[in-house]
Amino acid sequence: MIDTLRIFLTLADAVIITDSNHRIMEVNETYQTITGYKRETILGSKASIVKSKLTSKATYRSMYEALNRGSSWSGIFINKKASGCLWHSSISITPYEIGGNVYYVGIFRELEHLAEGVYVAEERRNNIQGVLLKVLAISCEIRDPAIEEHLLRVQQYTEQLVTVHNKRMGLNLKEDYKQSIIHSSIMHDIGKSGVPEGILYKPGPLTGYERLIVEMHPLIGVDILSKINIELTDSFFKDELSVARQIILSHHERWDGTGYPHRLKGTDIPLEARIVSVVDVYDALTSRRPYKEIWSKDKALAYLKENKGTAFDPDIIDSFVRIEEMQTDRLPS
Numbered sequence: 001m002i003d004t005l006r007i008f009l010t011l012a013d014a015v016i017i018t019d020s021n022h023r024i025m026e027v028n029e030t031y032q033t034i035t036g037y038k039r040e041t042i043l044g045s046k047a048s049i050v051k052s053k054l055t056s057k058a059t060y061r062s063m064y065e066a067l068n069r070g071s072s073w074s075g076i077f078i079n080k081k082a083s084g085c086l087w088h089s090s091i092s093i094t095p096y097e098i099g100g101n102v103y104y105v106g107i108f109r110e111l112e113h114l115a116e117g118v119y120v121a122e123e124r125r126n127n128i129q130g131v132l133l134k135v136l137a138i139s140c141e142i143r144d145p146a147i148e149e150h151l152l153r154v155q156q157y158t159e160q161l162v163t164v165h166n167k168r169m170g171l172n173l174k175e176d177y178k179q180s181i182i183h184s185s186i187m188h189d190i191g192k193s194g195v196p197e198g199i200l201y202k203p204g205p206l207t208g209y210e211r212l213i214v215e216m217h218p219l220i221g222v223d224i225l226s227k228i229n230i231e232l233t234d235s236f237f238k239d240e241l242s243v244a245r246q247i248i249l250s251h252h253e254r255w256d257g258t259g260y261p262h263r264l265k266g267t268d269i270p271l272e273a274r275i276v277s278v279v280d281v282y283d284a285l286t287s288r289r290p291y292k293e294i295w296s297k298d299k300a301l302a303y304l305k306e307n308k309g310t311a312f313d314p315d316i317i318d319s320f321v322r323i324e325e326m327q328t329d330r331l332p333s
């Protein structure tokens with residue numbers, strides 16, 4: 001055992017020292033207490049003795065890539081104790097070259113006990129949330145084959161608008177909230193699944209009665225969402241679904257208080273709904289619908305500007321116009 005590495009064994013965290021083949025050369029007291037493995041029984045074993053199947057392959061891949069380059073690596077592992085219980089830890093591994101040999105020093109810090117039982121990396125969690133909401137949104141509107149593109153475009157515009165508006169207005173929105181708006185924007189019209197096709201895809205103007213039915217779609221959507229809510233009690237989705245609820249319920253409210261279903265006015269309309277209302281209208285105008293032709297981008301932008309302060313939040317329109325200007329700036333002259 002190389003004496004210069006022994007100093008690490010005095011750390012309060014769990015420490016493991018291995019040779020270049022990842023065979024255990026030494027562990028400290030904390031490592032033995034946490035894992036339940038006695039030093040004498042594991043010396044010479046592979047460090048993977050504590051491996052569970054729950055750490056992703058990508059995590060191991062990134063670890064090996066870094067270590068093979070001679071760089072240190074840190075990440076999250078879900079390991080297994082001698083008792084079979086899972087153990088979530090944040091780990092940093094550093095390679096040391098001493099006398100021509102490479103040694104690895106791994107320092108584990110146990111993560112707080114997680115109510116969910118299994119640690120899920122933020123990125124993976126975001127992905128699961130996004131995919132699930134997308135599947136829900138598309139399945140609710142499966143009757144319209146063009147809808148998927150509309151929903152995805154609304155989501156893309158929402159992402160741009162949330163980012164630019166947050167920056168331009170100095171709102172300091174939390175990352176989780178921004179992500180929830182982006183994910184949930186795709187759900188805005190799930191209530192349309194409760195509107196008869198004959199009305200939804202009617203070419204030409206709607207009668208007063210038909211319009212009333214269409215205008216029920218935010219309330220129908222919230223009803224669908226409450227049913228989903230009963231099933232999805234997992235805390236992963238709690239924030240996501242509350243933002244989705246505001247978007248579904250209020251994306252047809254108007255800044256001047258003449259929208260539906262609740263005639264909310266100004267900032268009483270949740271920010272997420274004010275944002276989605278702008279991009280939803282813009283995309284609807286610039287796409288072909290059974291009752292209208294495609295509008296040019298310029299014509300649609302002019303419409304948004306005309307309705308700034310009546311239908312739409314003026315600051316959000318300014319942010320949206322800024323995005324369009326930024327895109328035009330990038331075009332070759």
Ligand SMILES: [Fe+2]
Nearest residue numbers: 188189217251
């Ligand atoms: Fe809608």
Ligand SMILES: [Fe+2]
Nearest residue numbers: 150188189280
């Ligand atoms: Fe829409």
